[in-house]
Amino acid sequence: QDRKVTGTVSGADGKPLEGVTVSLKGSAVKATTNEGGAFRIDVPSSGGTLVFSTIGFETKETAIPASNEVIITLTETHENLDEVVVVGYGTQSRRTITSAITKIEGEVLRDIPISTVGEGLRGKVAGARVYQSNNTPGADAVFRIRGGSSINKSNDPLVLVDGVERAFSGINPNDVESIEVLKDAASTAIYGSRASNGVVLITTKKGSASQTPLITFDASLAYQEPETLIDFMNARDYINTVRPAVALSPTPEYNNASGYSASSGNDENSLYSTRYLREGEAVPAGYHSMPDPLDPSKTLIYQDNDYQSLMFREALWQNYYLGVDGGNEFLRYAASGGYTDDAGVALGTGYKRYSARAKTDVKISDRLTLNTVFDFSSTQSSQFENQMNVIARGLATPPTQKVYYADGRPTPGYNASSPNPVWWDYTRDVANKDKRLSLIGGLNYRILDQLKANVQVSNYSHVTQYDYFEKAHEFSGLRTTKAEFGELERTKLDAYLSYDETFDSKHTVSGMAGYSYQVTDNKGFSASATGASSDKVPTLTAGPNKTGADSNFDKQVLIGYFGRLSYNFKQKYLLMATFRMDGSSLFAKENRWGFFPGVSGGWIMSDENFLRDNRLINYLKLRASYGQTGNNSIGLYDALGRFATDARYNGNAGILPNIMQNRKLTWETSTQFDAGFDLNVVNSRISISADYFNKITEDLLFSMELPNTSGFNNVQTNVGKVRFYGYDLELSSRNIQTDAFSWDSKLTWSFVKNKVLELPDNGRDRNRIGGITLSDGTAYGGTAEGEPLYRYYGYMVDHILQNAEQAANARYDESARGWDPADGKSVRGRKLPGDYEWVDRNGDGRINNMDQFELGVTVPHTTGGLNNSFSYKNFSLNIFVDWALGHSINHNAYMRYFMNTFANNYTLVDRVKETWKQEGDDTKYARFTANDPDAGNSNFSRTSNVFNYKGDYLCIREVTLQYRLPESVFSKLGVKSMVLTLSGNNLHYFSAVRGTGISPEVGASTTYSNASGSAYYNYPPIRRFSIGAKITL
Amino acid sequence: PAMWADEGDATAAMYGVYNKMRSSFADAYIFWGEYRSGLWGKGLATNATYSDPFTNQLNSSHTHANWQNLYTTINDCNLILKYTPTISFADEADKNKVLANALFVRAFCYYWIGRVWGDAPVLIDGFESGEQEGLYPSREPADRVFEQVKVDLEAANSLMPENVTDRNLASKGAINLLQADYYLWIAKVRNGGDAALNSAKQAIDVVLNNSNYTLMNDFSSVFKNKLNQEIIFAWSFVMDEYTGGYPADHLVPLQYISAQYIENPIKVGSHQQWIFLTDEYKDFLSENADDQRTNVSFETFFDEPKNATFQWINKYAGSWQNQTRVFDSDIIVYRYADALLMSAEIENALGNSALAIERLNAVSLRAYGITNFYPTILSKQQVDRAILDERKKEFVAEGKIWWDLIRFGVVFSDVPSLVGRENEQNILLWPVHNNSINTNPNIIQTPGY
Structure with a gap:
């Protein structure tokens, strides 16, 4: 039968x-x-x-x-419940997952003009703040999952691309199949000591077993421009502002000596164009004229150059991608080649990437499958090594400066580190080249139906090359030439066994156990030379003085044992436990090993009888997890100590202590609790996933600041405790779904706060580190127990002193030079009408550095994004906005455009016109003085609330309009589909810093810093409009 | 491989200490030793870092109010002194030389700390771990600081092999000259009395009797020829190793001058001229046309097309290579002329004015080409004044004159910005930097600041 x-x-x-x-x-x-x-x-x-x-x-x-x-x-389900989610060493179905994992489809990175993966993820990951800290072409975005976990150490997540640990850099967004962001301890504990900041798993496209190969060609072309510019003053206003101010300064002679931007005394050879029109002389070509504000009977002539438009050009961006995938019962493949070229909006910057990859799966026998990946990219970029100098100070070039000398050479800037942008580009050749190659080979062997073995071996190498040549110029004729070469090589073996079985069709058990060994080799060398005879040969060979020859090599090993056990009863009650034991060579022998466990559980409530027939609720799962993870991002010698061997003295080898040892150093451990739910309602048209988390990091890897008499700045310790807590939310909704028209929305919302719980005992109140100590011994600011991180401090304006009487009665101000042109004296602390009266925090009647207030924090508490996609017949429209709230920016770079420093040659912004002029003026800005910090009263040259902006922003990030050509148009050509796209990226930021040349994405206590570790990147955000076509064969 | 295992480690650590010492003093030396003297004012431009010292309006955020570099140098010395005795050397004399150098540098640093900040921590054990005792020291009385200088110099003196003739490291000569300097300070500023004066005399006579040292005939060659016979101790500045330092603030930035005068004669620097000699000081330096030092100290030139006068200091101007200024002149700490004038000051204080004038005339002979420039009939006060005047002419931009003014007791009369400020507490000291207080709650600000 x-x-x-x-x-x-x-x-x-x-x-x-x-x-x-x-x-x-x-x-x-x-x-x-x-x-x-x-x-x-x-x-x-x-x-x-x-x-x-x-x-x-x-x-x-x-x-x-x-x-x-x-x-x-x-038909594919629109319920996200059945989607496959990649987890550490395996996959799971969304339905039975008990931990906090966000999945991003690779689709979100398509059809928008982006160069890097991170660029396309801003606002799209619930629970992660993705932001672009540097807008230079090709720069990677920064990921902060649930705020990070550390105070002093890296807060970057572990990134694995098809299982290989590497940076985002070099990955072609078009190759991405999906991105899984692992957020809680239960999902990340399997990665043990590297998992405290979350884990990002990127899976690249894989061939399907479709018989016919699918060929996709995608081309797009974009126009780029700065999203924001600075409102600089034109030359005429500049001269009218600076000359009267210089006349009242201690150095009025700068108004008629050569070499000053608003001086009448320049000549044909001067850097600056401003000078008196000579008798009988006609206004030269390219010059304007105006009456001298100091003596209207005389005529000044000047050039009016817009350095901002010389620095930021409209530039082209282009992207081409060719992909093919297909396969059959025995072989599946996916391969692609890509080329991305960003010409760079800022003069002298740019980025190019070539990428090629192939992924194959071969079925050798019923039981054995072989898979291989080859993934290569080569990127070339030029970028400013110091954006503070080249951008913030480069733009300080006054409009009256000549762009070129008469002989055609670009003029330099005021000094070597504040260049005319054209001169900088002319004198520098900078090239970075990176090659990245991943080779992966894996075998899956089905030992029994329930038992599988999986072995993967991978090798990732990253080769860097850097070349620098400085032509002979006004500040140095040495023709400095540098070359650097480095290679990072990471070899890894992962092997694990997995087991799945269902008993009595009720009890499902699965287990996994494995081993991982990873060795990272780093090698680098660099050399430099000076003294070449001409600009023609930019090699080390041409420079006779070999000024530097350095090499370094290091190696680290990480060994891990890991496992996972999960059990569910009737697919309703879910339990999972994971662990990892890691050993790392970064620590001293006796402190190398760490154990990181995680447990989680879930209850699919909607499968219970009392909810089964509920009309509103289609699916409801409650889940909770708890676990521990580690952070091992310490330096190579932080535990063992280090001496520097480059301390030469008169040609003799010298050695200096460099890092203080601490053999007791060990892992930083984060313990995280997570509780959340997944809910589908209204015929599963609305789905919500929400999580609360509480993450406490103990034994913080802390750079403990040492007294400055100790010989060291700090020592690495395991002291302290910090808490990050908040929630993340993801909501998807199919608002309208008809045959012709659909409208879908997706919202993400992340909120995170932090608090320092414990710091190294240093004898101060709340063990405060840094901050400001008052004379009575109390202190505020810095980092302290019970207080949040990332705060910064500055002076607060009380009011503007309106007249001489108020000025005479004003508080003594330690930063005031007290120059009064009336008596020609500088009297320390003396104030003049038009100066700010600052708030006296400690009430001692003196204004000094103890009188500061919290001006803001540099990290937003809230980030989110909202996507709306509409489709009507062959058209689709996608609009994505994202936002961040809670951070602040102290715009020191902009502040300097009020100060007129550099011997009155630092340019001004138009807003200087709004400074206080006379009694009764009700304005935000104090009086303008030529050279505010050195001759004035430091109204502008101190960090204060005057140039402090809220960083809250809403960005119209992406708008994409697509048209799918009707099949009838091209079916004869053998083309499967053809799509035309118009798209825009970074279209508009609504924020308080609008019009000041910077992005609100990054909070900053100063926008004028090149200090390593806290450098601010002044490259403005870039807006792109693109047009593209995608053809599928 | 561990540090402190063999001879090479200790020797390299010694050079490392000089590397650190050089960078600690490269800028600060003249801020502490000269800019407050009233002889300096604004250059082509100035800013608060310079004008606060030259107007004597210091505050606790001034970069050179920070003693961190000196204590880091001291800590490096402490580690050498801790470990070197445990290392075996092929030749014991080499070991002693390493130890003597570490003691010399430590003494030098404490001598400056004592004079710049007064009360200060005295640390002699060497920190290597964050859990060490005494990591958070308090300021100890200045007497204790000066006592350490004395102890270290005595130890250095007895360890230093006689045959060491280094001029850019310590030597018997350098140690004795620092001792003389120290005892003279103790005698005249810290009530050390004749005992200290006699110690100073004993030390200075050792230097004067050392045939390694003599005056160069040509004053300018003192600064041109590295490690010449007049040099007793100098910091080596070497292209591509370490250049820069305070002399970079004394030249003229090229954008202001006409192209034809670049290096002909105007000396062009790498950045802004932040500070320069006052007009009064320049007049004083120019008062004797025979003085060969004047033009080495400074020069001026009128740039007619630019209708401006430029001025620069020729000492330590480095070299001009590939159209680029390279500040590779050694900065001289002690030279023979200093020894002679110190001896003059000691002898005069001891009442041996004839000998004092003899020493003084050795220096003035080289300067003016005139023997017995100062007659033997001068009173003690006149001799003191003559010594001070010669020092002001001899050591322009050599980081000494602030201390001279204090030693001769004229600081409140000769420095215009200090006139009438005798009662301001600790006005001759520098404040302690905020960073020192914020990293260690046991450090208390100097009263008055």
């Missing part, structure tokens, strides 16, 4: 589906489809219904026809 039913299962796109479970309803009979989507099942008697189910597709039932042959198409 038994009979055989055969058939094939495919998806809506016609591709066969592998691994679909085919079962006879009401019995235990089951079969699974093969690579070609085919199945064969033995069923008893006649009639009966087959059930087809697989992750990611809607379950379908069909009656067995008399022919005993079934051809069936499954």
Whole structure:
């Protein structure tokens, strides 16, 4: 009576589906489809219904026809519940996951003009703040998952691309299949000592077993421009502002000596164009004229150059991508090649990337599969090594400065580190080249149906090259030439066994255990030379003075043992436990090993009887997790100490202590609790996933500041405790769904706060580090127990002194030079009308550095994004906005455009016109003086609330309009589909810093810093408009 | 591989200490030793870092109010002194030389700390771990600081091999000259009396009797020829190793001058001229046309096309290579002329004015080409004045004159910005930097600041 039913299962796109479970309803009979989507099942008697189910597709039932042959198409489910989620060393279905993982489809990175993966993720990951700290072409975004975990050490997540640890850099966004962001301890503990800042798993595209190869060609071209510019003063206003101010300064002679930007005394050879028109002389070409504000009977002539437009040009961005994938029962493949070219909006910057990859899966036997990945990219970029100098100070070039000398050479800037942008570009050749190659080989062996072995070996190498040549110029004729070469090589073995079994169709058990060994080799050398005879040969060889020859090599090893055990009862009650034991060579022998466990549980409440038939709630899962992870981002010698061997003295080798040892140093441990739920309502049209988390990091790897008499700045210790807590939320909604029109929305919202719980005992109140100590011994600011991180401090304006009487009665101000042109004296502390009266915090009647207030924090508490996508017939429109709230920016770079320093040659912004002029002026800005810090009263040259801005922003990040050409247009050409795209990126930021030349994405206590570790990047955000076409063959 | 295992480690650590000492003093030396003297004012431009010292309006955020570099140098010395005795050397004399150098540098640093800040921590054990005792020291009385200088110099003197003739490291000569300097200070500023004067005399006579040292005939060659016979101790400045320092603030930035005068004669620097000699001081330096030192100290030139006068200091101007200024002149700490004038000051204080004048005339002979420039009939006060005047002419931009003014007791009369400020507490000291207080709650600000 038994009979055989055969058939094939495919998806809506016609591709066969592998691994679909085919079962006879009401019995235990089951079969699974093969690579070609085919199945064969033995069923008893006649009639009966087959059930087809697989992750990611809607379950379908069909009656067995008399022919005993079934051809069936499954539709992809829109319920996210059945999607496959990549987890550490495996995959799981969204339905049974008990930890906090956000999955981003690679689709979100398509059809928008972005160069890097991170650029396209801002606002899209619930629980992560993704932001662009540097807008220079090709720069990677920064990831902060749930605020990070550390105070002093890295807060960057572990990034694994197809299992290989590497940076985001070099990955072509078009190659990304999905990105999983692991946020809680239960999901990250499997990565142990590197997991405290979360884990980002990037999976690249894989071939499908479709018979025909699918070829995709994608080309797009974009126009780029700065999203914001600075409102600089024009030359005429500049001269009218600076000359009267210089006349009242201690150095009025700068108004008529050569070499000053607003001086009447320049000549043909001067850097600056401003001078008196000579008798009988006609205004030269390229010059303007005006009456001298100091003596209107005389005529000044000057050039009016816009250095901002010389520095930031409209530039082209282009991207081409060719991909092919396909396969059959035995072989699947996906391969691609890509080229991205960003010409760079700022003069002298740019980025190019070539990428190529191939991924193949070969079925060697029924039990054994081989998979290999080859992933290569080569990037070339030029960028400013010091954006503070080249951008913030380069733009300080006054409009009256000549761009070129008469002989055609660009003029330099005021000094070597504040260049005319054109001169900088002319004198420097900077090239960075990076090559990254991942080679992965893996074997999957099915030992038993329930037991599988998986071995993966990978090698990742990253080769860096850097070349620098400085032509002979006004400040140095040495022709400094530098070359650097470095290679990082990471070899890894991962091996694990996994086991899955269901008993009594109620108890599902799965287990996994594995081993990982990773060795990282780093090698670098660099050399420099000076003294070449001309600018023609930019090599070390041409420079006779070999000024530097350095090399370094280091090696680290990380060994891990890990495992996972999960159990669920009736797919309703879910439990999971994971662990990892890691050993690292970074620590001293006796403190190398760490153990990192995680547990989680879930309850699918909607499967209980009392909710099963609920009309509103389609799915509800409650889950909670708890676990510990580590952070090992310490320096190579932080535990063992280090001496520097480059302390030469008169040609003799010298050695100096450099890092203070601490052999007791060990892992920093984060303990995280997470509770959340996943809810689908209204026919699963709305789905919500929300999590609360509380993460406490103990034994902080802390750079403990040492007294400055100790010989060291700091020592690395495991002291202290910090807490990060908050929630993340993701909400998707299918608002309208008709045949012709659909509208979907997706919202992410992340909120994170932090608090320092414990710091190294240093004898101060709340063990405060840094900050300001008052004379009574109390202190504020810095980092202290019970207080949040990332705060910064500055002076607060009380009011502007309106007249001489108020000025005479004003508080003594230690930073005031007290120059009064009336008596020609500088009297320390003396104030003049128009000066700010600062708030006296400690009430001692004196204004000094103890009178500061918290002006803000540099990290936002809230980030989020909202996507709306509409589709109507062949058109689709996608609008994405994102935001961040709570951070502040103290715009020191902009502040300097009020100060007129550099011997009155530092340019001004238009807003200087709004400074206080006379009694009764009600304005935000104090009086303007030529050279505010050195001759004035430091109204502007101190960090204060005057140039402090809220960083809150809303960005219209992406708008994409697409048109899918009707098939009739091209079907004869053998083309499967053709899509035209118009897209925009970084279209507009709504924020308080608008018009000041910077991005509000980064909070900063100063925008004028090149200090390593806290450098601010002044490159403005870049807006792109692109047009593109995608053809699928 | 551990540090402190063999001879090479200790020797390299010694050079490391001089590397650190050089960078600690490269800028600060003249801020502490000269800019407050009233002889300096604004250059082509100035800013608060310079004008606060030259107007004697210091505050606790001034970069050179920070003693960190000196204590780091001291800590490096302390580690050498801790470990070197445990290392075996092929030649014991080499070991003693390393130890003597470490003691010399430590003494030098404490001598400056004592004079710049007064009360200060005295640390002699060497920190290597964050859990060490005494990591958070308090300021000890200045007497204790000066006592350490004395102890270290005595130890250095007895360890230093006689045959060491280094001029850019310590030597018997350098140690004795620092001792003389120290005892003279103790005698005249810290009530050390004749005992200290006699110690100073004993030390200075050792230097004067050392045939390694003599005056160069040509004053300018003192600064041109590295480690010449007049040099007793100098910091080596070497292109591509370490250049710069305070002399970079004394030249003229090229954007202001006409192209034809670049290095002909105007000396062009790498950045702004932040500070320069006052007009009164320049007049004083120019008062004797025979003085060969004047033009070495400074020069001026009128740039007609630019209608401006430029001025620069020729000492330590480094070299001009590939159209680029390279500040590779050694900065001289002690030279023979200093020894002679110190001896003159000691002898005069001891009442041996004839000998004092003899020493003084040795220096003035080189300067003016005139023997017995100062007659033997001068009173003690006149001799003191003559010594001070010669020092002001001899050591322009050599980081000494502030201390001279204090030693001769004329600081409140000769320095215009200090006139009438005798009662301001600790006005001759520098305040302690905020950073020192904020990293160690046991450090208390100097009263008055």
